[in-house]
Amino acid sequence: MSGENEISKIDKNFTHVTSDGELLFYDVNKAPFRVYGLLWEDGTGFTRMPSDIAGKVSDGVFTLAKNTAGGRVRFSTDSSVIAVRCRIPQSWRMAHMTDAGSAGFDLYNYSEGKQRFVGAFIPQRANTPEYELTLKLATSEMRDFVLDMPLFSSLSSLEIGLQKGSALNCGSEYKHKKPIVFYGSSITHGACASRPGLCYEAIISRRLDTDFVNLGFSGGAKGEDTVMTYIAGLDMSMFVYDYDYNAPSAEHLMATHYKGYRKVRDSHPDIPIIMASSPNFSNPARDGKARRDVIAATYEKALSEGDKNVYFVDGEKEFATFFDDGRTVDGTHPNDVGFEIMAKAFGDIAEKLIK
Amino acid sequence: MSGENEISKIDKNFTHVTSDGELLFYDVNKAPFRVYGLLWEDGTGFTRMPSDIAGKVSDGVFTLAKNTAGGRVRFSTDSSVIAVRCRIPQSWRMAHMTDAGSAGFDLYNYSEGKQRFVGAFIPQRANTPEYELTLKLATSEMRDFVLDMPLFSSLSSLEIGLQKGSALNCGSEYKHKKPIVFYGSSITHGACASRPGLCYEAIISRRLDTDFVNLGFSGGAKGEDTVMTYIAGLDMSMFVYDYDYNAPSAEHLMATHYKGYRKVRDSHPDIPIIMASSPNFSNPARDGKARRDVIAATYEKALSEGDKNVYFVDGEKEFATFFDDGRTVDGTHPNDVGFEIMAKAFGDIAEKLIK
Numbered sequence: 181m182s183g184e185n186e187i188s189k190i191d192k193n194f195t196h197v198t199s200d201g202e203l204l205f206y207d208v209n210k211a212p213f214r215v216y217g218l219l220w221e222d223g224t225g226f227t228r229m230p231s232d233i234a235g236k237v238s239d240g241v242f243t244l245a246k247n248t249a250g251g252r253v254r255f256s257t258d259s260s261v262i263a264v265r266c267r268i269p270q271s272w273r274m275a276h277m278t279d280a281g282s283a284g285f286d287l288y289n290y291s292e293g294k295q296r297f298v299g300a301f302i303p304q305r306a307n308t309p310e311y312e313l314t315l316k317l318a319t320s321e322m323r324d325f326v327l328d329m330p331l332f333s334s335l336s337s338l339e340i341g342l343q344k345g346s347a348l349n350c351g352s353e354y355k356h357k358k359p360i361v362f363y364g365s366s367i368t369h370g371a372c373a374s375r376p377g378l379c380y381e382a383i384i385s386r387r388l389d390t391d392f393v394n395l396g397f398s399g400g401a402k403g404e405d406t407v408m409t410y411i412a413g414l415d416m417s418m419f420v421y422d423y424d425y426n427a428p429s430a431e432h433l434m435a436t437h438y439k440g441y442r443k444v445r446d447s448h449p450d451i452p453i454i455m456a457s458s459p460n461f462s463n464p465a466r467d468g469k470a471r472r473d474v475i476a477a478t479y480e481k482a483l484s485e486g487d488k489n490v491y492f493v494d495g496e497k498e499f500a501t502f503f504d505d506g507r508t509v510d511g512t513h514p515n516d517v518g519f520e521i522m523a524k525a526f527g528d529i530a531e532k533l534i535k
Numbered sequence: 536m537s538g539e540n541e542i543s544k545i546d547k548n549f550t551h552v553t554s555d556g557e558l559l560f561y562d563v564n565k566a567p568f569r570v571y572g573l574l575w576e577d578g579t580g581f582t583r584m585p586s587d588i589a590g591k592v593s594d595g596v597f598t599l600a601k602n603t604a605g606g607r608v609r610f611s612t613d614s615s616v617i618a619v620r621c622r623i624p625q626s627w628r629m630a631h632m633t634d635a636g637s638a639g640f641d642l643y644n645y646s647e648g649k650q651r652f653v654g655a656f657i658p659q660r661a662n663t664p665e666y667e668l669t670l671k672l673a674t675s676e677m678r679d680f681v682l683d684m685p686l687f688s689s690l691s692s693l694e695i696g697l698q699k700g701s702a703l704n705c706g707s708e709y710k711h712k713k714p715i716v717f718y719g720s721s722i723t724h725g726a727c728a729s730r731p732g733l734c735y736e737a738i739i740s741r742r743l744d745t746d747f748v749n750l751g752f753s754g755g756a757k758g759e760d761t762v763m764t765y766i767a768g769l770d771m772s773m774f775v776y777d778y779d780y781n782a783p784s785a786e787h788l789m790a791t792h793y794k795g796y797r798k799v800r801d802s803h804p805d806i807p808i809i810m811a812s813s814p815n816f817s818n819p820a821r822d823g824k825a826r827r828d829v830i831a832a833t834y835e836k837a838l839s840e841g842d843k844n845v846y847f848v849d850g851e852k853e854f855a856t857f858f859d860d861g862r863t864v865d866g867t868h869p870n871d872v873g874f875e876i877m878a879k880a881f882g883d884i885a886e887k888l889i890k
Binding site: 273275276277278279280284286288296297299300302303304305316317318319372374375377378464465503504505506508509510511515516517520 | 628630631632633634635639641643651652654655657658659660671672673674727729730732733819820858859860861863864865866870871872875
């Protein structure tokens, strides 16, 4: 369409700032930076699951595991300019999601136990396959930052740019160092948060000051043995088990859901396990009740077997009007209001359980 | 970037439905449809302000007045398929906003005093300059609908497609037929709601069952005499006066804000006038306090002159942590959470005043 991306000509609030060349760039894979939520694989870049394992799950998971959803960098600096420079070999740009969410970064500041939004790094659609963006801060005192990485893009390199002469340290760690692991569909993956910091896991992470791992795989979360065995082997503080939406049917859920729960519980006798049915319960286009009933049955069975640390976020109770009230962008994926509601439902439980 | 718009290959929830050819299409400018919030100009299409007046305000307002922000179509039908077919001569597709919001449509259903989200019509980026999209509904009883039009696109034609043999009527009117008129910046215009139905005016319209006119002009709302004279001449139930963000400076606001208020009040001695300062009060990149003080001064002066129907949505009080809490997509424009907060602040006042 004509006029695309040119609105900054008539509204300067749409203008994006670029670097003035007075910055030094640092690879986030080297100290003092700390990368959370991702592994680094030489030759390909970041991944959420080792490629050899992801490849055994499905082609979709193999591709999507390289999307940096849930990836974060923590550091501290007194620089009043912060830039990101990255190489993006693959990116999903979608009509119902902002490019800010799919391919951008968010910066939050941590101080005195509170997290504040600082700004977003938003690539223009034409920025391919590499871009550099800069944020100018209002002041320059030493502060802790967390940078949230793109939800639906892959990164083969990521550098942070700071003013020459500014300090750079690792900053504080999370209060809760063991991650909460989230497994699920495109919703868990982050579709359609307007920014990376607004998917429900990131909101919970800021609220509880906890690390997390986002194992949401758009269209690819089917509770396969390979992925559940991988998850069962992770060190974690808590597990959120939420793949209702991607299971091909209620029958498929029946064949896999309890089995996957059992695998994680057998490896982790003591961690809280939160299972969930889809937030989009009332959507007339899906069989929300049949699916919810399968998940409820796993929960009831776990309780009857004596599991004292299992919880259920029931779509029918928590999110009954989610669809009718327009909490989605497209009838399926939460908008930012939907994610805030989800973050509250999961976060209220997690807050009571986290140690 | 590679992979753009292809995620539906691995996640069927991203697939878009197209028409099956069994539909009849109707021009929304003919009965029984009712178009709200827009004027029709032969030869060019919809506009929010007559082109000859918009052209006298500024080039930006001339262009943006043709964006269909706030445009709606109401009708009733028992068709279980509803399609839109439109021609879009101009569209702003932006990195911090979804294409669903900038170029898509939303469908809401009105029944028993309640409005429910039905679904979104979301064009792919490649849909230029004409597209047709279809929603399949779960049932086919006679129902009232409202279709919200794109926020940042212009439409030179719009047709609605229904199944052959289905009924088509005008449906119910708004309970409050006189519109609330909103004047302001890109935020009023709707940046960056994820869907047309989620800008703050549309949320208030559904809550109060009232018509409205969106006179938000991204980057172009400067309180010029021409635009304020035009607004003063409109028939309306209430006026929301909110152009803080686009005024070039606090001094410019000082020179124009009270003057514009006076113009509207002189034409409308009895309507409620709600003035507002920007929701983005605490953003360190702007002089929020100086601007707010000018608007507060207009409000105080109006009160001291005996105006008993003037109200102030004070950014410092209502939205003090809006920026820090990340209620924006980009540090400037509200995300869906931000718009919900704005809709509540303005809606709570409007609900008490609307007649």
